[in-house]
Amino acid sequence: MRLKKSTILVFSLTLAVAILIPVLLRFVPYETRTHHISLQAKKYGYSPSRIVVNRGDTVVLRPTSLDVTHGFLLDGYPVEFIIKQQGLNFLKYNWKDDDGNLQTDWDKVSEIEFVADKSGKFTFRCTQTCGNLHPFMTGELIVRPNTAYHLFISLSIWLTLSLLWLFRVHSGPLFAGFKKINLLDHLPWLKRIVKLRSFQFLVILPNFVVFYLFILSALWGSPVGNRNIAIIFVWIAWWFVLKAVIVPLGGRFWCMICPLPAPAEWLSRRSFTAVRYLHKPFKGLHHRFTGLQKDWPKRISNIWLQNLLFLAMISFGIILITRPIATAFLFLVILAATLVLALIYRRRVFCLYLCPVGGFLGTYSMASMTEIRAIDPEVCRKHKEKSCYVGGEGGWACPWKQYPGKMKRNNYCGLCTECIKSCPKDNIGVFMRPFGSDRALSGYDEMFNAIIMLVVAIAFSVTMLGPWGFIKEAANVTESRQVIPFLIYLASLWGLTLLVVPGLFALTAKGAGRLAGGGINHRALTLRLAYILIPLGIFFWIAFSLPAVMTNYNYILSVLSDPLGLGWDIFGTANYPFNPFIPEWIPVIQGLLLLAGIYFGLSRGYLALGELIKDPRSRAMAMILPSLFALFVVNVLAKLYMG
Amino acid sequence: MSHQFLTISIAFLLLLSVPFQALAGSITGKISVKGLRSPANVLVYVTKAPGLSADLSNVKFTMDQKNLTFVPHILPVLVGSTVHFPNDDQVAHNVFSLSRAKKFNLGSYKPGTTKTVLFDKPGIVELRCDVHAEMSAYIMVMKNPYWAVSDAKGSFKIPDPVYLDQHGIKGVPDLPPGKYVIKTWHEKLKTAKKVVEVSGKGETAFRLDLKRGNPSVLYK
Numbered sequence: 001m002r003l004k005k006s007t008i009l010v011f012s013l014t015l016a017v018a019i020l021i022p023v024l025l026r027f028v029p030y031e032t033r034t035h036h037i038s039l040q041a042k043k044y045g046y047s048p049s050r051i052v053v054n055r056g057d058t059v060v061l062r063p064t065s066l067d068v069t070h071g072f073l074l075d076g077y078p079v080e081f082i083i084k085q086q087g088l089n090f091l092k093y094n095w096k097d098d099d100g101n102l103q104t105d106w107d108k109v110s111e112i113e114f115v116a117d118k119s120g121k122f123t124f125r126c127t128q129t130c131g132n133l134h135p136f137m138t139g140e141l142i143v144r145p146n147t148a149y150h151l152f153i154s155l156s157i158w159l160t161l162s163l164l165w166l167f168r169v170h171s172g173p174l175f176a177g178f179k180k181i182n183l184l185d186h187l188p189w190l191k192r193i194v195k196l197r198s199f200q201f202l203v204i205l206p207n208f209v210v211f212y213l214f215i216l217s218a219l220w221g222s223p224v225g226n227r228n229i230a231i232i233f234v235w236i237a238w239w240f241v242l243k244a245v246i247v248p249l250g251g252r253f254w255c256m257i258c259p260l261p262a263p264a265e266w267l268s269r270r271s272f273t274a275v276r277y278l279h280k281p282f283k284g285l286h287h288r289f290t291g292l293q294k295d296w297p298k299r300i301s302n303i304w305l306q307n308l309l310f311l312a313m314i315s316f317g318i319i320l321i322t323r324p325i326a327t328a329f330l331f332l333v334i335l336a337a338t339l340v341l342a343l344i345y346r347r348r349v350f351c352l353y354l355c356p357v358g359g360f361l362g363t364y365s366m367a368s369m370t371e372i373r374a375i376d377p378e379v380c381r382k383h384k385e386k387s388c389y390v391g392g393e394g395g396w397a398c399p400w401k402q403y404p405g406k407m408k409r410n411n412y413c414g415l416c417t418e419c420i421k422s423c424p425k426d427n428i429g430v431f432m433r434p435f436g437s438d439r440a441l442s443g444y445d446e447m448f449n450a451i452i453m454l455v456v457a458i459a460f461s462v463t464m465l466g467p468w469g470f471i472k473e474a475a476n477v478t479e480s481r482q483v484i485p486f487l488i489y490l491a492s493l494w495g496l497t498l499l500v501v502p503g504l505f506a507l508t509a510k511g512a513g514r515l516a517g518g519g520i521n522h523r524a525l526t527l528r529l530a531y532i533l534i535p536l537g538i539f540f541w542i543a544f545s546l547p548a549v550m551t552n553y554n555y556i557l558s559v560l561s562d563p564l565g566l567g568w569d570i571f572g573t574a575n576y577p578f579n580p581f582i583p584e585w586i587p588v589i590q591g592l593l594l595l596a597g598i599y600f601g602l603s604r605g606y607l608a609l610g611e612l613i614k615d616p617r618s619r620a621m622a623m624i625l626p627s628l629f630a631l632f633v634v635n636v637l638a639k640l641y642m643g
Numbered sequence: 644m645s646h647q648f649l650t651i652s653i654a655f656l657l658l659l660s661v662p663f664q665a666l667a668g669s670i671t672g673k674i675s676v677k678g679l680r681s682p683a684n685v686l687v688y689v690t691k692a693p694g695l696s697a698d699l700s701n702v703k704f705t706m707d708q709k710n711l712t713f714v715p716h717i718l719p720v721l722v723g724s725t726v727h728f729p730n731d732d733q734v735a736h737n738v739f740s741l742s743r744a745k746k747f748n749l750g751s752y753k754p755g756t757t758k759t760v761l762f763d764k765p766g767i768v769e770l771r772c773d774v775h776a777e778m779s780a781y782i783m784v785m786k787n788p789y790w791a792v793s794d795a796k797g798s799f800k801i802p803d804p805v806y807l808d809q810h811g812i813k814g815v816p817d818l819p820p821g822k823y824v825i826k827t828w829h830e831k832l833k834t835a836k837k838v839v840e841v842s843g844k845g846e847t848a849f850r851l852d853l854k855r856g857n858p859s860v861l862y863k
Contacts, residue, residue: 086734088711088777093680097855105831107680108777110710 007169011162018158022150026119030144032056039063041070041083043131044476045469046124046139054144055119061112063089071127074141076584079114082106082128119143121587121642123467125551127578132322133476135226135552139467142643149642152591153635156598160631163602167620175603177434182375184420184429194417194430198273200256208259211331213563218328222565225322229563232555235321240545248435248538251365255358255414260334261351264342269396275422277393283346286391291343296353302445306359307452311497313356314456315490318463318475348399352412363449365410366438367535367604371431372413372420373404379427380405388419388428395422404428409438411446436604439531439611447530448498451505454533454633455497457540461640465547505530508629516613516622528612529626532605536630539597540637543590551580590641594634601630668841669817670825671848674797676832678855682797684717685853686783686828688790689801690862695788695815699724702811706770706780708732713770713780717829719790720782721812722765729757737773744768744784767828767861781830783861788815789823800846801825819843826861827853834859 003011032054039061040047053059063072064087073080080092090106097103126137166174184191193199218230225231246253266272268289278286283293313320313330320326338350351358374380380403388404391397395418398404402412404419420428441447462468463475474485509526516525549556554576559565561574568574606623613619670689674682704726707714711732720726730736732754739748744766749758751774762768762784772778783790788807791799802815820843827835833856841847 084777086711090777091680095678095855097678103678103855105678108712110712 002172003170007166010165014158014162018154019151022147022154025150026145026147028145030054032058034058034060036060037062039072039083040066041072041126042066042469043068044126044133044137044472045467046072046137047469048139049467049469050140050142052142052144053116055116057116057143059114059116059141062087062110063112068130069128070130070137072124073127073578073580074124075122075580075586076118076120077114077116077122079112080127081109081112116141116143118584119145120148120584121146122584123586125580129224129226132225132479133318133472135322135548135555136318136464136472137469138465146643148588148591149638152594152638152642155595156631156634156638159595159598160602160627163599163606164620164624164627167606167623168617171616175607177437180371180431180433180437182429182431190430194420197275197421199417201273203257204259204262207257208262211259215328215331217564218324218331221324221563223324224565225324226552226555227559227562227565228324229559230324230327231321232552232559234327236548236552237556240549243538243541243545247361247364248368248542250370250415251368251410252358252361252414253370254361255351256416258351260331261338261342261348261355263335264338264350265348265399267339268342268346275391275393275396277391281390284390285346285397286387287397289342289346292345294345296345296347296349300353302443303353303359303362303449304445305353306356307445307448309354310356310359310449311452311456311494314459315493317456317460318472319478322476323478347397347401348414351414352400359449360453362411363441363446363453364534364538365413366441366531367436367538367600368410369432369435369437370415371410371433371437372415372417373407373429373431375427375429377405379425383425383427385424387422387424392422392424394424395419397422409440409442411438411442436535436600436607439528439604439608441527441530443527447505447527448502450530450533450537451502452497453537454540455501456493457537457544458633458637458640459493459496461544461637465544466640505533505629508625511625512622515624516618517615520613520622524612525609525622528608529605529622531608532601532626532630534601535604536597536601536634539593539600543593543597543637543641546589546593547583547586550586551583552578553581554578587642591638594638594641598630598634602627605630668820668843669846670801670823670839670841671846672799672850674793674799674827674851674853676797676829676853676855679829679831681795682793682853683795684715684829685793685797685799685832686717686719686790687793687799687801687851688719688783688785688826688828688861689787689818690824690826692787692789692818692823694786695721695812701813703727704810705729706738706782708736708738708772708778711775711778713772713778715780715792717781717783717792719785719792720762721788722784722786723761723763724784725759725761726782727757727759730754735774736778739771739773740768741771742766742768745782748773765862769830783828786862788812789818827851828858828861829853830858831855832858 035053035057037051041063063083065083065085070083072083082090087110089109091109091112092104092106094102094104120143122141124139124141126134214230214233217228221228242254270290276287278288282288320330341350389398398419399416400412400414407413463471473480473482474489477486506526509529512529513520513522513525557573557576561571562568605626609619609622613622674685676682699721702724704718704720704724706718706726706728709731728738728749730752735751735753737749737751740746744764745762745768747760752758762782765784765786768782768784770780770782789801791801791803793799807815818841820841822838822840825837825839832853835851835853839847839849
């Protein structure tokens with residue numbers, strides 16, 4: 001994409017203004033004063049949960065705990081202390097001894113005083129394992145002027161308006177990206193590996209061993225979440241890697257290596273690696289499987305069930321990710337479900353239609369940078385046997401019920417590589433492609449999936465990253481026993497995901513249709529516009545999961561040394577201290593991720609429209625309301641993270 | 644009779660002290676520390692100096708208990724003094740000491756009540772509370788009244804007129820001219836030792852840089 005000089009000039013000038021306004025706000029005069037705050041710590045929050053001061057103000061805290069021992073570690077400031085009952089606190093201080101080593105001690109104090117000399121948003125976190133939700137016990141110190149946040153608002157508006165303006169004035173192709181590359185051509189070793197019959201078995205095996213050890217650890221290890229390897233590795237390490245690396249780069253790559261349905265598949269095939277090929281097809285496929293060999297009913301061959309199961313799982317999200325036993329239970333239920341379903345149905349019906357994670361992996365894989373596709377569709381068309389779909393001597397029939405010859409989207413391709421092996425024409429490739437390449441949602445089930453993921457990212461940010469103890473208490477029903485608040489929490493979650501936000505989005509799409517000049521199929525337009533939410537959602541989830549790793553990475557190191565929480569110290573890291581990594585930069589990094597979300601959401605959404613609305617003018621008009629919708633949602637999240 | 648004698652002798656001593664004061668001096672100084680949040684609560688004392696053979700019956704030393712804390716954290720007293728231990732907290736406390744200079748255990752007692760202990764041997768007495776493990780304080784039983792406890796800025800003055808006045812210790816003259824050994828004590832700092840010459844012309848000032856470590860005993 002080549003821009004005109006005048007266009008670049010306008011962008012630069014408006015960008016300068018967008019940066020200048022928040023920077024000038026720093027020079028608005030204000031007075032400094034001293035704040036005396038009695039800070040109460042209680043499972044799992046502080047009161048006040050949000051402290052707002054001006055830069056240069058003196059903050060005098062008088063902390064006390066209303067239940068157990070809590071901690072207080074302020075991001076970006078050298079303030080750390082332990083809070084006990086009756087106003088008894090231990091303030092940490094450091095000094096360098098004669099050998100230059102840092103030494104630490106604690107002083108008993110009743111007041112903690114510091115000067116808020118850095119502006120921005122700073123989170124304070126509990127440092128003492130105080131209960132199930134301990135990792136989410138936080139509060140916020142806002143030191144005005146919060147320039148980073150003002151800059152974000154200004155830049156998000158600038159970016160949205162600039163993109164809209166660009167859609168309007170630019171006539172040539174936009175955001176072209178690179179031409180997709182067949183990795184199997186470029187990397188002969190990769191081709192040799194994926195052609196191996198034992199490939200899937202070998203990539204699943206290590207995961208299989210580790211995952212089932214996690215289940216054992218979840219069942220018999222420490223019941224304290226942040227001391228159990230299952231919780232830490234699944235919900236902190238794996239979740240982050242899945243969201244931030246696997247999904248954007250590899251799409252459903254996780255489905256390729258997922259150990260959960262593996263036993264079911266081995267049982268159903270009665271084989272770990274080999275293909276059992278029948279010359280005479282049975283019910284359309286050249287294989288016979290263990291069990292009843294039914295096909296999944298057509299009526300529910302969509303992801304509605306996944307949407308509902310995901311919401312059901314997320315309703316107990318904070319319990320699931322803090323209680324090892326709940327995680328073990330989830331895995332065992334999935335294991336049982338895959339085994340039972342494999343004995344009734346052919347192919348991977350659990351993964352396709354039920355797996356709560358599979359739903360969003362499919363939707364988000366539309367944007368991912370990897371795809372498995374036919375190299376030349378013409379070759380497929382002429383190939384009568386369709387071995388990829390019905391099974392061949394070299395590979396099983398596609399477990400995901402896909403026909404690569406006509407497959408245009410990543411959604412339901414589990415990247416299992418069977419087709420690469422079964423295709424006698426060697427016509428299947430593994431391609432690297434630009435981010436956000438599949439752009440057509442096929443139905444409202446997928447649109448709802450995108451909306452659910454977007455709202456849940458916000459809801460989790462409120463519940464887990466936010467400073468509000470009462471929301472955590474409501475979500476943490478098994479401990480707090482507060483049924484009514486929990487029901488309100490559930491109603492808000494389900495209402496927002498299934499009614500309010502979809503409703504707002506439908507209105508936005510309707511308005512977009514009007515602005516575009518009418519005559520466009522409403523359903524098609526809505527589904528195309530919903531594509532904006534996919535890159536946006538991916539960046540939302542990265543922005544949500546990143547702080548968990550940056551602040552809690554120490555638990556990863558400690559559970560490696562003491563996987564069952566039994567007091568072992570295998571690598572000497574069992575007592576690695578809680579020491580968040582550059583936590584004062586978290587809001588800024590999150591802001592940058594959200595800006596990237598706007599850019600990729602709007603630009604890819606615009607491309608998605610390109611295939612539906614040919615006239616550039618009405619296409620640009622159709623983008624206005626959805627862009628403002630995206631801007632609004634992004635700013636909701638930015639308010640939570642930065643404001 | 645004895646009362647009269649005492650009055651006369653005190654008056655005589657006071658009279659004597661007038662010319663002495665002209666020829667005597669005090670020691671002032673500043674402490675800086677490495678390894679503590681503040682240079683406060685460091686005891687600075689003269690190891691050998693004239694004792695005070697005065698009546699201690701009007702002298703009141705108090706070690707208070709408030710908000711799960713002993714106040715003050717460090718309390719120097721003259722040997723032979725009685726210290727009051729009022730419980731001004733909302734909960735019961737049980738003050739005890741296992742130190743060689745004075746072993747005692749006051750038992751658990753309720754808010755609003757006071758107990759007393761006589762300290763008759765010089766040395767360090769570490770106070771603890773049976774109920775609250777994190778409570779601790781020190782009573783330093785001193786041979787002579789030439790001491791000071793540093794303030795938040797690390798400053799001190801020996802003898803400490805404010806401290807002596809507060810506790811009702813009267814008639815402590817300034818130090819006669821001569822060489823004195825000054826030592827420090829804090830539970831988390833290495834004891835420092837310095838020889839100071841008091842010239843008899845007002846104040847002798849010096850600085851002390853203290854480091855983290857274990858202190859030694861008060862008197863060898």
